[in-house]
Amino acid sequence: TLILGIETSCDETAASVVRGGTEILSNVVASQIESHKRFGGVVPEIASRHHVEQVTYVVEEALNQAERTIEEIDAIAVTEGPGLVGALLIGVNAAKAIAFAHEKPLIGVHHIAGHIYANRLMKEMKFPLMSLVVSGGHTELVLMKDHGSYEVVGETRDDAAGEAYDKVARTLGLPYPGGPHIDRLAQEGKPVIKLPRAWLEEGSFDFSFSGLKSSVINTLHNAEQRGEQLDTKDLAASFQESVIDVLVTKTERAVSQFGAKQLLVAGGVAANKGLRERLHETFDDREDVELVIPPLSLCTDNAAMIAAAGTISFEQGKRSDYALNANPGLELR
Numbered sequence: 001t002l003i004l005g006i007e008t009s010c011d012e013t014a015a016s017v018v019r020g021g022t023e024i025l026s027n028v029v030a031s032q033i034e035s036h037k038r039f040g041g042v043v044p045e046i047a048s049r050h051h052v053e054q055v056t057y058v059v060e061e062a063l064n065q066a067e068r069t070i071e072e073i074d075a076i077a078v079t080e081g082p083g084l085v086g087a088l089l090i091g092v093n094a095a096k097a098i099a100f101a102h103e104k105p106l107i108g109v110h111h112i113a114g115h116i117y118a119n120r121l122m123k124e125m126k127f128p129l130m131s132l133v134v135s136g137g138h139t140e141l142v143l144m145k146d147h148g149s150y151e152v153v154g155e156t157r158d159d160a161a162g163e164a165y166d167k168v169a170r171t172l173g174l175p176y177p178g179g180p181h182i183d184r185l186a187q188e189g190k191p192v193i194k195l196p197r198a199w200l201e202e203g204s205f206d207f208s209f210s211g212l213k214s215s216v217i218n219t220l221h222n223a224e225q226r227g228e229q230l231d232t233k234d235l236a237a238s239f240q241e242s243v244i245d246v247l248v249t250k251t252e253r254a255v256s257q258f259g260a261k262q263l264l265v266a267g268g269v270a271a272n273k274g275l276r277e278r279l280h281e282t283f284d285d286r287e288d289v290e291l292v293i294p295p296l297s298l299c300t301d302n303a304a305m306i307a308a309a310g311t312i313s314f315e316q317g318k319r320s321d322y323a324l325n326a327n328p329g330l331e332l333r
């Protein structure tokens, strides 16, 4: 099967052609980061406008690079949610127009299912599996017992991991998106500043990062008031250590409790060097579970992951009709 994937949920306009759910024939991403940087975050109206300008070109480019015509495509998969409603609408409408004009099946895809399925572009899935989803808007542990089946066993009660990274980075005066900058600084610093870790109730797989974020901000302000100079690198390293401690400890517990044969890591924060290292240290020696982490380009938003998730829906006979709409609050199930 050849699936054309389209992704416009946030600030990347992306299209991709994937064969058999596992092989990337093209993966085109037009990033808008430069346009949003000076505002310190994604401006929804600007995102929508860019998607309108880019989407046709990006889809054409994906077909060209894959050396396929639209007639050879079996179905169009598109992110229907969650995300920014105006941004999602552009992709959904583009997909509907293409599907209608060329009489192709249309398949709505959950953005987080996409992030998880980025892993299938690397390794075949083995069930039951646990996925650690760490992105700009989500931090979840998702149990999958089969293709297309999702059980959220833990999630953040406030900020997502990526959101905490971006907010802390902003306080430190780093450019948007801040995650990669904190990651870089953390490699050069030492985790010597004491910061909290939110374990929550015993046995809980939920997360909370807003307390940690506030603690970093308070630590900075207190130092400023005392006229002290805090080492930004050490603060970044300490923040990162706290995030990773909680993420990896809870993930390890979830993997054991649910007998997962694989651990798939998904979302933009999966690009984090420190997190990747710690996951390798923790899981590489274990024979009962296989760790899979996609390369950086498949961790952040892209359309190959949407095509990969869409392939499973296609094979399971799931179709969307022309009433398909952008759904910013779409639940994973």
Ligand code: ATP
Binding pocket: 009, 010, 082, 083, 111, 115, 134, 135, 136, 137, 138, 161, 162, 163, 165, 166, 177, 178, 179, 180, 183, 267, 268, 269, 270, 271, 272, 273, 299, 300, 301
């Ligand atoms: P969602 O997928 O939840 O809808 P999103 O699509 O905006 O949100 P992604 O594109 O998956 O999120 O990831 C973007 C996030 O990943 C940003 O918060 C960014 O700071 C973070 N990020 C990217 N690289 C790194 C890194 N090396 N270390 C930490 N965070 C990172």
Ligand code: MG
Binding pocket: 010, 011, 012, 301
């Ligand atoms: Mg993004």
Ligand code: FE
Binding pocket: 111, 115, 135, 136, 267, 268, 300, 301
């Ligand atoms: Fe995303």
